[in-house]
Amino acid sequence: MTNAETILPSDHDQTTMNIDLTKSQAAFERAKRLIPGGVNSPARAFGAVGGHPLFIERAQGAYLHDLDGNRFIDYIGSWGPMILGHAEPSVIEAIVQAAQKGTSYGAPTENESRIAELILKAFPSMQRVRLVSSGTEATMSAIRVARGFTGRDRIIKFSGCYHGHVDSLLVSAGSAAATLGVPDSPGVTPGTSQDTIVLNYNDCQSLRETLHQQGTSIAAVILEPVVGNMGTVIPTSEFLTTLREETRNHGVVLIFDEVMTGFRVAYGGAQEIFGVQPDMTTLGKIVGGGLPLAAYGGRAEIMDQVMPAGKVYQAGTLSGNPLATAAGAKTLELLASDPPYEYLETLGKRLGDGLLAAARDHGIDAQMQRVGSMMTLFFNPNPVVDWPSADRSNRKLFAKYFWGLIQRGVYMPCSQFEALFFSRKHTLEDIDRTIQAARDFFQKNA
Numbered sequence: 001m002t003n004a005e006t007i008l009p010s011d012h013d014q015t016t017m018n019i020d021l022t023k024s025q026a027a028f029e030r031a032k033r034l035i036p037g038g039v040n041s042p043a044r045a046f047g048a049v050g051g052h053p054l055f056i057e058r059a060q061g062a063y064l065h066d067l068d069g070n071r072f073i074d075y076i077g078s079w080g081p082m083i084l085g086h087a088e089p090s091v092i093e094a095i096v097q098a099a100q101k102g103t104s105y106g107a108p109t110e111n112e113s114r115i116a117e118l119i120l121k122a123f124p125s126m127q128r129v130r131l132v133s134s135g136t137e138a139t140m141s142a143i144r145v146a147r148g149f150t151g152r153d154r155i156i157k158f159s160g161c162y163h164g165h166v167d168s169l170l171v172s173a174g175s176a177a178a179t180l181g182v183p184d185s186p187g188v189t190p191g192t193s194q195d196t197i198v199l200n201y202n203d204c205q206s207l208r209e210t211l212h213q214q215g216t217s218i219a220a221v222i223l224e225p226v227v228g229n230m231g232t233v234i235p236t237s238e239f240l241t242t243l244r245e246e247t248r249n250h251g252v253v254l255i256f257d258e259v260m261t262g263f264r265v266a267y268g269g270a271q272e273i274f275g276v277q278p279d280m281t282t283l284g285k286i287v288g289g290g291l292p293l294a295a296y297g298g299r300a301e302i303m304d305q306v307m308p309a310g311k312v313y314q315a316g317t318l319s320g321n322p323l324a325t326a327a328g329a330k331t332l333e334l335l336a337s338d339p340p341y342e343y344l345e346t347l348g349k350r351l352g353d354g355l356l357a358a359a360r361d362h363g364i365d366a367q368m369q370r371v372g373s374m375m376t377l378f379f380n381p382n383p384v385v386d387w388p389s390a391d392r393s394n395r396k397l398f399a400k401y402f403w404g405l406i407q408r409g410v411y412m413p414c415s416q417f418e419a420l421f422f423s424r425k426h427t428l429e430d431i432d433r434t435i436q437a438a439r440d441f442f443q444k445n446a
């Protein structure tokens with residue numbers, strides 16, 4: 001599936017850098033002896049850019065501070081959650097107050113209903129929602145419920161979309177699976193993956209044909225309604241219309257994985273922007289305000305299959321954890337009472353236009369793909385509409401660009417196939433400094 005060029009740690013010589021990273025390097029050497037690959041999630045390992053990861057000491061507002069005392073303008077935002085910026089005082093206060101009352105009860109709390117109400121109000125396509133602890137759990141559970149509801153086994157996903165590390169979805173996967181050249185993970189059995197049909201994103205014809213030929217055996221179609229996990233890829237309106245109409249015609253559950261896009265591209269996610277109502281939605285990242293909380297929900301007749309209302313089993317000791325619901329509810333309340341989306345759009349346009357111009361002014365083939373505060377600068381001669389087109393991007397140039405910006409105090413996602421995110425704490429000055437850093441890099445490396 002991929003033509004990934006292997007980029008080795010030794011491909012990036014950090015000793016030639018003008019910033020000190022020695023404490024991070026030592027921390028990584030220690031971590032590698034203790035933790036597989038030295039990280040607890042592969043996207044963080046800098047596998048696509050060479051060198052070693054930076055170890056973070058603290059984060060505040062728009063900035064990350066590493067162990068060596070370097071400060072970076074942060075464009076990963078914990079891979080999406082930190083839309084309010086790091087260490088937002090009222091979110092921290094909500095967490096502290098919750099912690100003082102105990103950290104986990106294993107019994108229901110009113111705060112679970114408070115955040116459920118906020119979610120259902122933001123996403124009118126959902127009539128019921130269940131809280132879980134990670135995006136992976138949300139998509140895994142949504143697939144199970146869709147299968148239980150329809151009595152069918154097969155699912156359709158799209159190449160380059162990533163829905164967490166669920167076995168049946170870890171087929172032709174994006175994010176670190178694509179970045180590191182392992183889109184089909186060892187350990188996923190043929191029995192599991194044979195029920196997963198993989199199609200190309202934005203390909204209406206194969207979607208229609210597959211549903212026409214196999215619709216009666218298909219439980220669900222799952223997609224990122226704006227993809228973030230092969231870099232930012234935007235659906236055509238024809239693709240979204242076809243998805244909605246054809247799944248409805250064939251009794252197939254349409255699942256929007258809005259773990260990245262929910263509360264990010266708009267308060268009500270991509271479904272609000274595009275005006276398409278899925279049958280089920282998964283949420284994560286922002287919904288937990290930086291703590292481990294995620295959710296899945298949908299139409300009442302589907303969600304009422306979930307135990308104990310129905311017979312589809314799904315459970316979790318830390319589901320609806322009081323610290324996570326406190327952080328999540330406070331975050332959603334702040335987003336609803338003082339929406340940052342216009343501000344984020346203004347900054348996003350400036351950053352997107354600025355980075356693209358910086359590249360093209362220096363003769364570099366590039367595409368900027370953006371929705372609000374989520375975007376990717378692809379080093380690619382053509383627009384990216386699916387995984388095959390994403391895969392033609394220039395990974396080596398991306399790796400140089402990444403390190404070029406690190407040296408200039410800007411922390412971008414460490415892969416061409418991840419979206420960049422920023423927060424309402426970023427200022428115009430941060431954005432302009434970032435564009436200037438990119439210009440300076442391209443000028444010296446064009």
Ligand code: HOZ
Pocket residue numbers: 041042043044078079175176229418
């Ligand atoms: N799911 C994230 C990337 N799309 C990676 C999360 C992490 O490594 O922290």
